[in-house]
Amino acid sequence: MHYYGAPAMSPAPASYAPALPHAFHTMTLQNPNWNMDTGASSHLADNTGILTSFSNSSMYPSVFVGNGHSIPVTHTGHSFLHTSSKPLHLNHILVTPHIIKNLISVRQFTRDNDVSVEFDAYGFSVKDYQTGRLLLRCDSTGDLYPVTQQPSSQTPVVLLSFSSTTWHRRLGHPGDDVLRRLESKNLISCRKSKLSALCHACQLGKHAKLPFYNSESSVDSVFEIIHSDIWTSPIPSESGIKYYAIFLDHFSHFVWVYPLHKKSDLFDNFVAFRAYINKQFNVDIKALQCDHGGEYDNTRFHDLFRQNGIQFWFSCPRTSQQNGKSERMLRTINNLIRTLLFQAHLPPSYWVEALNMAAHLLNILPSTAINNEIPFTKLYNQTPTYEHLRVFAILTLMFHINLNHVPHLASFLVTPSIIVVIGVST
Incomplete structure (x- = not known):
């Protein structure tokens, strides 16, 4: 049909048709x-x-x-x-x-x-x-x-497809506020910003006594004050360990843990810890805050401190609150140990394996003791990464296995039928 007033036009050849944006x-x-x-x-x-x-x-x-x-x-x-x-x-x-x-x-x-x-x-x-x-x-x-x-x-594909519950378990069961803070800094990514259900392992592992009050001591740099204490386990570990000592830096709140077979092993471990600080950070410890236990108050420690100008600060007898920073850290670590063991359905004798995982997690998580900064960042002036983390888990094998064929199992402990693996689950 022809419309008047509209001139007939033949279509332009394809080679001349303009490429129109759409x-x-x-x-x-x-x-x-x-x-x-x-x-x-x-x-x-x-x-x-x-x-x-x-x-x-x-x-x-x-x-x-x-x-x-x-x-x-x-x-x-x-x-x-x-x-x-x-x-x-x-x-x-x-x-x-x-x-x-x-x-x-x-x-x-x-x-x-x-x-x-x-x-x-x-x-x-x-x-x-x-x-x-x-x-x-x-x-x-x-x-x-x-x-x-x-x-x-x-x-970083590992950051894509994990729920807040998975990150909660990977990071050692921190609270919602810690997950939100890490996510706000784009250090992790959660499908949901809040935990979807009550964590049973948290409820079993985080019972607490009345709190100790925060210390009012103030320092300006790392290793000015090291807080230390020893915890005695009611159950020996699979390797026969009954104690562990902590060394907590007051400034960064970074913690080191040392499993001990005997309390008398503390001195040698402190000497090794001090040598590590001297070599890696080129500084010396200025003061040690601890309780009045005999493992600290002895001739070897007093001679070492007097010869090197290190101050010795003791709490008064039966006043553990004066050593509150160490006591709170022990409580936090033990809560996390119990929580990890409940989560993995492991017996208490595997507490040393959970101890090492707990210390690592606490060092890379925000801490309220230092205004929600991260101890690793305060100590090393670097942002930690989280891609390497996996859920603390157990792998049970009812047959003999050649470990040379499974090189990806980086950390394990072998018993007749159980291999405890740090980091093979989601």
């Missing part, structure tokens, strides 16, 4: 690449396959695109951009099968991650807004700014 298409391309978009008010994806988590509901039934049309939203989800430093969050992604490119809203991205995005003729850079440190660089040669893939060796 905002959406009715075909799903299943393209896994993301593209930076300063005009998008929300992140948009064409399928759920590129998301780390998603739900079947959305508070927005549809979104408007550049030509004025609206397209339906089927899901809402989350994902990450992986960098060598930390994962960058993509929150509240709207999934619509009709979008032709997966779009990152620059406004939402910078707000959620506290970063800046700088565009240039060759690509774009993502930088930490507070420090200006480069987190991600993506080069591009076309009309868009796609997010190019990072090398697989830099991708």
